[in-house]
Amino acid sequence: MSVTSLGTVAAAYLIFVIFLCGACVGSFVNCAAMRKVQGEKFAKGRSHCPECGHTLGVRDLFPIVSWLFLRGRCRFCGTRISVRYPVTELVTALAFVAVLVRFGISLWTLQHCLLFAVLLALALIDLDTMELPNILLIFGVILWAVFLPFSASPLKGLIKGGLGALALGGALLIFTLLMDKILKRETMGGGDIKLFAMLGLYCGPAVGLLLVLLSCLFGLVFIRLRSVRGQPFPFGPAIAAAAVPSLLVGPQLVSWYMGLFL
Ligand SMILES: [Zn+2]
Numbered sequence: 001m002s003v004t005s006l007g008t009v010a011a012a013y014l015i016f017v018i019f020l021c022g023a024c025v026g027s028f029v030n031c032a033a034m035r036k037v038q039g040e041k042f043a044k045g046r047s048h049c050p051e052c053g054h055t056l057g058v059r060d061l062f063p064i065v066s067w068l069f070l071r072g073r074c075r076f077c078g079t080r081i082s083v084r085y086p087v088t089e090l091v092t093a094l095a096f097v098a099v100l101v102r103f104g105i106s107l108w109t110l111q112h113c114l115l116f117a118v119l120l121a122l123a124l125i126d127l128d129t130m131e132l133p134n135i136l137l138i139f140g141v142i143l144w145a146v147f148l149p150f151s152a153s154p155l156k157g158l159i160k161g162g163l164g165a166l167a168l169g170g171a172l173l174i175f176t177l178l179m180d181k182i183l184k185r186e187t188m189g190g191g192d193i194k195l196f197a198m199l200g201l202y203c204g205p206a207v208g209l210l211l212v213l214l215s216c217l218f219g220l221v222f223i224r225l226r227s228v229r230g231q232p233f234p235f236g237p238a239i240a241a242a243a244v245p246s247l248l249v250g251p252q253l254v255s256w257y258m259g260l261f262l
Helices: 008-037 065-069 084-103 107-129 134-150 154-183 190-226 236-259
Strands: none
Touching: 008 084, 008 107, 065 084, 084 107, 084 236, 107 134, 107 190, 107 236, 134 154, 134 190, 154 190, 190 236
């Protein structure tokens, strides 16, 4: 059921609810990723300021709003709170709204929101540690498999997804091994290739190609924005960012592009 088929009030309410869900998920994933990076236990008590250790109350933890209200500082010690918190919360909230608009009230909205949460965690962890944890990649594969039987044609979905994973994972593995030989250094991490293969399940081969192109484009932009020259840079955030348009409007983009030539 699409959102537009609802009344205006119901649609606005639903969009507001999923925006709020997205902001909370973004906040949770950000905290979980930070704890993982800092080697803290995942479920170690209540949220606290990393600087002064003060336990945070509800009014410190409300996504986006708290950061704005506190003007980006800890209420207790005045330490700056990274702008990364409200930005990830807002981006996740908007991504969830886009998923709802695209897939309507359906299982696919649930699947893609969960997948986007996994991608956010992967991007944040890669940004800090240059690693993409296998456990999150495996979760992405399981998420695909669990929802597969509910698709219109599970067998077709299985073949398309399998081909996508093989095409993306296989092609990039061969390309990377060749580039490593030619340049005599590691060009792309194994985690990046596994992430492409996992997303290949969702995209299939055609949209998969679009995903690779967009990832390279976003990667170049990210390098320009942040990286110090010569330093290795994480590719995961670029792949995760490219996955959002690829998954939401990939087929439409591909057929529009093909239409230019046919
Ligand atoms: Zn503090």
